[in-house]
Amino acid sequence: MTLQAFQSVLVEAYRDPTRLAPLLRRARLSKAERQVLGGLDRRSLEDFSSSLYAKESQGIQRAFPRTVAFLGERFPAVYMRCRARYEEVRRWPDRLGLFHATARGELQAPEAHEIARFEFTHALLREVAAGVADLPEGDGLGLIALQAGELTIRGERIAFSSAHAGRYASPVLRRDRARRRRTGPQSILFFQRRPRAVVEVKVLGDD
Amino acid sequence: MATTEIGIAFRRAMARDLLAHRDEFDVFEVIADHSLFNHAEARALADLEAQVPLVPHGLDLSIGSVDCLEDGRYLEAVAELCRRRGGAFYGDHFAMTKLQGRSIGHLSPLWYTRAQLKVVVRNIAAVQARIGRPLALENITRPFDLGPSDLTEAEFINRAVRETGCGVILDLANLFINAHNLRFDPRRFLDELDLSAVWQIHLAGGRKVGPQWIDSHSSAVAAPVWELLEEVAPACTNLQLVILERDNEYPPVEELIADVRHARELARG
Numbered sequence: 001m002t003l004q005a006f007q008s009v010l011v012e013a014y015r016d017p018t019r020l021a022p023l024l025r026r027a028r029l030s031k032a033e034r035q036v037l038g039g040l041d042r043r044s045l046e047d048f049s050s051s052l053y054a055k056e057s058q059g060i061q062r063a064f065p066r067t068v069a070f071l072g073e074r075f076p077a078v079y080m081r082c083r084a085r086y087e088e089v090r091r092w093p094d095r096l097g098l099f100h101a102t103a104r105g106e107l108q109a110p111e112a113h114e115i116a117r118f119e120f121t122h123a124l125l126r127e128v129a130a131g132v133a134d135l136p137e138g139d140g141l142g143l144i145a146l147q148a149g150e151l152t153i154r155g156e157r158i159a160f161s162s163a164h165a166g167r168y169a170s171p172v173l174r175r176d177r178a179r180r181r182r183t184g185p186q187s188i189l190f191f192q193r194r195p196r197a198v199v200e201v202k203v204l205g206d207d
Numbered sequence: 208m209a210t211t212e213i214g215i216a217f218r219r220a221m222a223r224d225l226l227a228h229r230d231e232f233d234v235f236e237v238i239a240d241h242s243l244f245n246h247a248e249a250r251a252l253a254d255l256e257a258q259v260p261l262v263p264h265g266l267d268l269s270i271g272s273v274d275c276l277e278d279g280r281y282l283e284a285v286a287e288l289c290r291r292r293g294g295a296f297y298g299d300h301f302a303m304t305k306l307q308g309r310s311i312g313h314l315s316p317l318w319y320t321r322a323q324l325k326v327v328v329r330n331i332a333a334v335q336a337r338i339g340r341p342l343a344l345e346n347i348t349r350p351f352d353l354g355p356s357d358l359t360e361a362e363f364i365n366r367a368v369r370e371t372g373c374g375v376i377l378d379l380a381n382l383f384i385n386a387h388n389l390r391f392d393p394r395r396f397l398d399e400l401d402l403s404a405v406w407q408i409h410l411a412g413g414r415k416v417g418p419q420w421i422d423s424h425s426s427a428v429a430a431p432v433w434e435l436l437e438e439v440a441p442a443c444t445n446l447q448l449v450i451l452e453r454d455n456e457y458p459p460v461e462e463l464i465a466d467v468r469h470a471r472e473l474a475r476g
Contacts, residue, residue, distance in 0.1 A: 003322050004273040010353075011306045014315060036318065036354035044351035051350070051421075052313045 006033040013037070014052060017045045211440075213471045214262060215463060216424075216452040217255070224460035229259050231464045236450045239263035239297075243284040249291075256292065262407075262448060263288060265299040267310070268334065270344060271317040272303050275330040286338040295447065296343045296406060298376050301327070301364065316349035319356035319363040327363075331371040343406045345376035348384045348422040361399035374406035377443070379435045380428065380452075384413050384420040393431075397439055405443040410436065410470060411452040424454035428466055433473065440474045449474045 005027045013020040024037055214234035217225060225232070235255065242248040252261060265285060269275050276282070289297055302314040317323050335341055344367070346360065358366065364375060377400070386393035410433075412426035428451070440446060449470050453463060 003326060006318070007271075007273055007303065007306050011303075011309065011311055011315075014311055014313075032320075032355075039354055041351055048350040052311065 002028060002030050002033055005029055006037065009037055013040065013045055014049055017042065017049050020045070211446050211449055211474045213449050213467055213474060214451070215467055216264075216450060216454065217259075217261075218454060218457075220455075221453070221457050221460065221463075225463075226258065228460060228464055231467055232259060234260045234262045234448065234450075236262045236264050236452070239265040239285065239288055240267050243281070243288060253291075261292060262294060262450070263292060263297065264450075265297065266314070267304050268299040268342075269304040269306070270299060270301065270330045270334070270342075271323060271327055272306050272330075273326055274307060275326075276333050278305070278308075282334065282337050285334075289338045289340055294340070296341045296374055297338055298343045298345065298407065300345045300347050300376075301367070302347045314347045316347060316353065317363070318353040319358045319360055321357045324358065324363055324366055327367050328370045331367060331373050335371065335373065341373050342371075343374035343376045345378050345407075345409065346381050346385075347378070348381045349389070352389060359396075359399060361396050365399075365401045365404070368401060368404040373404075374445075375400070375404045376407040376409060377402075377405045377439070378409035378411070379432045379439070380409065380411040380413060381422060383429065383432050383435065384422050387420050393435060394438075397435070402439065402442045403444050405439075405446055407448040407450065408436065408440070408443065408446060408474070409450050409452055410466070411454075424452050425456040427458070427462065433469070436470065437473045441476055446474065 006029055009020070009023045009027050009029070012023050020037070020040070020042075024034065027034075029037065212233035214232050214236055215225065217235035217237050225235070237252055237255070242252050255261060267281065268285070269278075285297065300314050301317060303317060304311050304314055317327070331342055331344070344364075346364065356363075367373060368375060382393045382396060385391070386396070410428045411422070411424045412428050412432075413420045414423040414425055415421070436449075440449075451463065451466050451470060457463075
């Protein structure tokens, strides 16, 4: 049965219409399936892909307007799935991304102060690192800068290695916490180093 | 025809207003997925259910995916929800939302072929057995037709109903939007659909962007959708519920109440 291959190509095409042609070359499909996929209207496909992106973005944008503005400036090419609860998180090794909530309604976007968990392969971490510089100083945006082997928070670069197992909390973060108690929600981040890096980010309110 | 209940989609942004006027609504529709893995949300829903009956509406069953049944964790969560909550059926969509562990992030249309129907029938039967109640599945908007199909959408739905005993959630706004965007007569679809299988009707407002209507749930129900409701409701002999869905750009609650009352008049005749 080739329906699985058909659906697989279709899903990939929804997510990235530019991949359709190479996927079609590789996929084992029936003649009819190949004709349908090959005949998909490129414009409609791109529109749908854009609407997927827009729909997901709207949810997170409603919840975290300042954070999203920051991401738009600093992480335009980066794309990461974010879910409200640990239990909902799955691996997304296929796609690099940032803060792209599955916004099927505002309730599914992460709430302020909830923990979202992001998983990266180390290759993806390196890719992120290529596009990431220091975070801006203390504006309470609450996003992270990641670098392979380094973490930069509010201008302070923190080196870590695979020896840093378990939860990582830097002096900067401890200071952040103290400040947060005084000034309201700010950034916070936990970092874990594992064979597949797991980053746990407490999503911040924009208040 | 049994008395049709009329409800509204319960959304957090409108919670206070909706609860203040709870007597206007027979039920609240809640998004099942928000509480499936979220204990706090599940507790909040239990509190809410003490005030108004709830109708869970799922988003991520992905009944069209070839590997729908492999997401055991999701299915178990839905089954658990069905064990906890009342209701004659569990609602989701004729759609694909995930495949091989990856989410599309949206309800994506199915290709109405016999091969796809076979998968859908298999999935519906297995899910119904797992959750212990029938499914009612909704027609979705589709951005484009995938291509020449073996079956029309209505035939596809009818066959799925006939072979599994599931019901249909007829979203009239989705029908109106598809009919406009894909240029077909919505009445032709309704003529073809087995209306006795319609257990629930959804109403919502869309947004027009250029020549296309978008299923945005962000505006008042359009006049042609009301007309469709008036025409079709008497023929839906097993209609149990009509739900008004509004997900953003919320108007004053009085407007929603007026729409719910109007829906009640039309649905109950």
